[in-house]
Amino acid sequence: MSRETVGLNAHHAALARAERFVELAVREGKHDPLRPQIHFTAPAYWINDPNGLIHFRDEYHLFYQFYPYGNRWGSMHWGHAKSKDMVHWEHLPIALAPSEEYDLHERGGCFSGSAVDDNGVLSLLYTGTVIRDGVLCQTQCLATSRDGITFDKYAGNPVIAAPPEDGSADFRDPKVWKHEGIWYMVLGSGKDGIGKALLYRSPDLRKWDYAGVLAESDGTLGYMWECPDFFPVGEKYVLMFSPMGMGEHKTVYLVGEMDYATGKFAWDKMGDTDIGYDYYAPQSFLDASGRRIIIAWLNAWDWMPWFKDFSPPAVTEWCGSMSIPRVVELDARGYLSFKPIEEMRTLRKHHYQSEPFHVKPGEPKALTGIAETPLEIAISFRLRDTLATGFGLALRGSEDGARQTLIEYDPVSRELRFDRSRSDGWSEGVRSVRLTHADDEQLTLHIFIDTSNIELLTDNYTTAMTFNVYPDPTDRSMYVYASGDSIVVDSLDIWQLTREVSGGI
Numbered sequence: 001m002s003r004e005t006v007g008l009n010a011h012h013a014a015l016a017r018a019e020r021f022v023e024l025a026v027r028e029g030k031h032d033p034l035r036p037q038i039h040f041t042a043p044a045y046w047i048n049d050p051n052g053l054i055h056f057r058d059e060y061h062l063f064y065q066f067y068p069y070g071n072r073w074g075s076m077h078w079g080h081a082k083s084k085d086m087v088h089w090e091h092l093p094i095a096l097a098p099s100e101e102y103d104l105h106e107r108g109g110c111f112s113g114s115a116v117d118d119n120g121v122l123s124l125l126y127t128g129t130v131i132r133d134g135v136l137c138q139t140q141c142l143a144t145s146r147d148g149i150t151f152d153k154y155a156g157n158p159v160i161a162a163p164p165e166d167g168s169a170d171f172r173d174p175k176v177w178k179h180e181g182i183w184y185m186v187l188g189s190g191k192d193g194i195g196k197a198l199l200y201r202s203p204d205l206r207k208w209d210y211a212g213v214l215a216e217s218d219g220t221l222g223y224m225w226e227c228p229d230f231f232p233v234g235e236k237y238v239l240m241f242s243p244m245g246m247g248e249h250k251t252v253y254l255v256g257e258m259d260y261a262t263g264k265f266a267w268d269k270m271g272d273t274d275i276g277y278d279y280y281a282p283q284s285f286l287d288a289s290g291r292r293i294i295i296a297w298l299n300a301w302d303w304m305p306w307f308k309d310f311s312p313p314a315v316t317e318w319c320g321s322m323s324i325p326r327v328v329e330l331d332a333r334g335y336l337s338f339k340p341i342e343e344m345r346t347l348r349k350h351h352y353q354s355e356p357f358h359v360k361p362g363e364p365k366a367l368t369g370i371a372e373t374p375l376e377i378a379i380s381f382r383l384r385d386t387l388a389t390g391f392g393l394a395l396r397g398s399e400d401g402a403r404q405t406l407i408e409y410d411p412v413s414r415e416l417r418f419d420r421s422r423s424d425g426w427s428e429g430v431r432s433v434r435l436t437h438a439d440d441e442q443l444t445l446h447i448f449i450d451t452s453n454i455e456l457l458t459d460n461y462t463t464a465m466t467f468n469v470y471p472d473p474t475d476r477s478m479y480v481y482a483s484g485d486s487i488v489v490d491s492l493d494i495w496q497l498t499r500e501v502s503g504g505i
């Protein structure tokens with residue numbers, strides 16, 4: 001602890017209290033068969049956004065929005081875990097707890113932010129919440145650590161006390177990076193119905209100067225941009241964010257050019273980072289070999305008329321998980337692709353591989369052999385020479401067929417549909433997306449099926465769809481079906497994956 005840091009007793013007491021609560025939950029909690037196995041979850045209770053993703057001293061660190069007192073959102077802490085491979089995670093003590101006037105508010109706490117390595121000091125920038133003139137206001141704060149485990153809050157907090165004229169009380173989620181010796185921070189905000197990304201500069205992470213609006217909505221991109229992230233990919237820059245008020249688009253990206261002299265980002269391409277219902281607030285970082293990787297929270301805030309709660313009432317000991325890490329690259333057409341990290345292959349246990357086969361209308365082909373979750377499936381359907389009006393996969397089906405999740409493709413309209421309306425008696429919604437980059441010869445689906453979620457990647461990895469589903473653990477039937485005409489499956493690989501990558505209840 002140095003003279004630079006404060007609130008130590010209050011902060012450390014708040015951390016110790018939260019730790020005790022979580023330990024008790026882990027000790028007394030019973031194993032929940034719906035708890036994800038190949039996706040990161042907290043030791044117990046609620047998580048939302050990934051925060052502070054960083055490769056620091058040969059290890060990956062994942063911090064996350066954490067409520068250690070129950071399976072719902074509450075005053076935010078930063079949970080913490082580390083990993084050698086981004087696949088297997090070891091839980092660490094909670095890193096940040098609300099304790100100071102600037103981050104103690106019960107509707108706030110330590111909100112989302114990011115981590116940087118400042119000459120060997122692991123530095124976290126996060127959003128705190130204060131009441132000013134009766135209004136809830138957000139501020140930006142700093143906490144540092146020399147060992148990468150114990151964090152102290154900076155005595156000069158908040159490092160940014162109030163939003164600029166261009167912003168509003170919604171002013172949060174700092175993402176920080178260094179460019180040519182200067183620290184930059186992008187913050188999410190919105191004003192008069194226009195979502196914005198605001199830019200700041202600093203020589204030392206402590207003194208910040210406002211540098212203007214990096215980019216803003218043209219009126220169609222939502223009223224508030226949560227969790228903005230800004231990073232180079234190839235020759236281009238990418239601004240990724242989770243817009244509020246943009247309907248079914250929960251996390252989008254813009255590709256364009258950055259002008260550091262003016263602080264302006266000019267974009268000309270836009271896409272969905274993931275078009276499923278349960279993928280939000282992705283954050284990026286660079287791994288040891290220079291890959292740009294994103295991890296997201298597998299849920300999203302209420303936005304659908306049929307929204308009920310974050311998980312079915314049967315789920316009590318945990319709520320929320322993190323996505324599989326995805327590598328972000330620019331494809332030949334200037335859009336982004338999202339590939340699961342290769343390290344995921346280390347989880348493969350049993351392998352089932354099929355010769356090519358035909359599936360006729362009315363004669364679905366059951367996939368037997370390996371069916372226990374978690375599973376990884378790679379399947380390629382031949383698009384040439386078929387007059388099928390639809391074909392697809394039924395997953396996580398019950399014996400009687402009452403419950404199942406459908407992934408169906410219409411080769412004429414090129415629409416891919418994810419239908420979870422019969423998944424579990426609780427989840428709802430059918431999501432369709434038109435594949436634009438699709439290969440004309442084949443449709444390839446790469447799917448990760450966990451106990452209570454499905455990540456689907458397709459269209460040369462330019463389309464991702466992620467959904468939570470909560471079928472009974474015994475719902476294991478899977479089959480391929482076709483309508484209108486038969487379809488050829490050119491290749492099918494199924495791997496059963498090893499379970500338990502992050503422990504917990």
Ligand code: FRU
Nearest residue numbers: 049065076111112226227281
């Ligand atoms: C996004 C978000 C952030 C905020 C955090 C609070 O999911 O709303 O904007 O910092 O969650 O937990």
